[in-house]
Amino acid sequence: MSRDEYNTRMEVPMFLYKQLDDPQQILPLATSAFALRPIEQGAADGWLASSVKHGCELYGVYEDDALLAGFMLYDFQMRLRSCVVPMGGIGLLCSRLDARGKGAVRFMIQNSLDTMMQKGQVVCVLDPFDETFYRHYGWEKFSRCQIIEISPNLLKVPERLGAGITATDLPFPDEASMSFYNQYAAEHYTLAQRTQREWESRTQILSWSTDTAARGVVKFFRNECVAGLMGYDLTRKDGEDRPTFHANLLACEDEAVFQEMLRYLRQLSHQVATLRICLPLDRELWPYLSDRPAKSTIRDLFMIRIVSLDLLDGLRMDAPDMSLGVDVVDEQAPWNHGVWDLTITSGVLRVQRGQRADLRCGIGALSSVVSGFSSFAQLIASRHIESLDTYQGQDLPKTVTFLADYF
Structure with a gap:
């Protein structure tokens, strides 16, 4: 479909899509959609203003003068x-x-997809309230984590070997900590870079978070360099005598630093009743536990969607050389619709319009495979992808996906 045809299709006379210039415009919608209580509305107002100040943008759809929807x-x-x-x-x-x-x-x-494409955003990620709803529009499952709840006394960590590692609790990460994290995030999982803006958002405590007493990071230092960073929330509900320590980020150079993080958590046994540790699926905690945890769950987190296949061209990945034609169905972003040639040469993905397809699938299934969460073989077996006669088993390797931010 050409750009002119797309623009014609998008011109629905009854609706007007535009960027919102005042955060107050979306607050009544958010209040009813998320059932914000009066005590929460003031905090939501402040959070909206702060988010826009720090670079977030609000968009909405109008019918005449009435704002019908926004994001x-x-x-x-x-x-x-x-x-x-x-x-x-x-x-x-x-x-x-x-x-x-x-x-x-x-x-x-x-x-919104057109907006993101114009901004050069390759993919879109969201935390769904309903996976079925967003799957209909081209998003697919992308990220999971394991959440383990234990008493600090359950941690059994070997004695220290070699040079010592020191730990410092910070209400806000310093420059060295932020630099360490961004280098770590560039090399691990599907983590996002964090600037001052993201850290401010991550460490602020809103008035509706009545159970949250503190948020911050613990910096682990070795040989005069940052070697690890732990993000945490400290919470206590009404009626509880002792708080829960939520370790929501454990970024470390090696196993020695990870062990030091566990020693730090064990030493909290006199202050906290429960540790709630969030980890990517490939991080094993059981070797350091003396007994089974009180609770251990796998939680689905985010969904992902390719915004523009064109923008994927040049993506580096650890994958064998291959060439594959995919007939992509994308009703919401027609610039993606049609046959595409995906070729990997020396670890670089090349994407261009093609003529012959080996597979046929929706943009959501392809998004999940490209992210590393799934594979062509897995989604062919579950009938999310249709294998055509010319398909010869080409595939992309799965990886461990994990995104530690929330929005």
Whole structure:
């Protein structure tokens, strides 16, 4: 489909899509959509103003003078395979209660993809309220984590070997800590880079977070250099005598630093009742436990969607040389619709328009495979991807995906 044909299709007379210039415009929608109580609305107002001040953008769809739906667009840099690429994060997607079924949200999502493409954002990530809803628009499962709840006394860590590692609790990461984290994020999982803006968002405590007493980081120092960083929340609910320590980020150079993080957590036994540790799926904690945890769960986190196949061209990845034709179905972003040749040579993905397809799939399935969360073989077996006669088993290796931010 040509750009002119796309623009014609997007011109729905009853709706107007545009950037919102005042955060107050979306607050009534958010209040009803997320059932914000009066005590929470003031904090939401402040959070919206702060988010816009720090670079987030608000967009919405109008019918005449009435705002029917809106969302917040974040601008991230996220590791995808072996590259750090621009990623659009969608949050606060909401609509009027009486706007359901009018097509305003569909119109907004279609336009949001065009907005992200114009910004050069390669993929879009969101934390879904309903996976089925977003799967209909081209997003697919992308990230999981393991959450382990234990008493600090359950941790059994070997004695220290070699040079000591020191730990310092900080309410906000210093420059050395932020630099360490961004280098780590560029080399591990699907982590996003964090600037001062992201750290401020991550460490602030909003008034509706009535259980949260503190947020911060613990810096681990070795040989005069940062060797690890732990992000945490400290919470206590009404009626509880002792708090829970949530370790939501454990970035470390090696196993020795990871062990030092566990020693630090064990030493909290006199202050906290429970440790709640969030880890990527490939990080094993059981060798350091004396007994089974009180609770251990696998949690689905984010969904991902390719914004523009053209923008994937040049992506570096650890994958064997291969060539594959894919007939992509994408009703929301027609610039992706059609047959594409995906070729990997010396670890570089080349993407261009093609003529012959070996596979046929929706953009969501392809997004999950490109991210490393799934594989062509897995999704062919589950009938999410159709294998055509010319397919010869080409595939991309799976990787461990993990995104530690939220929005």
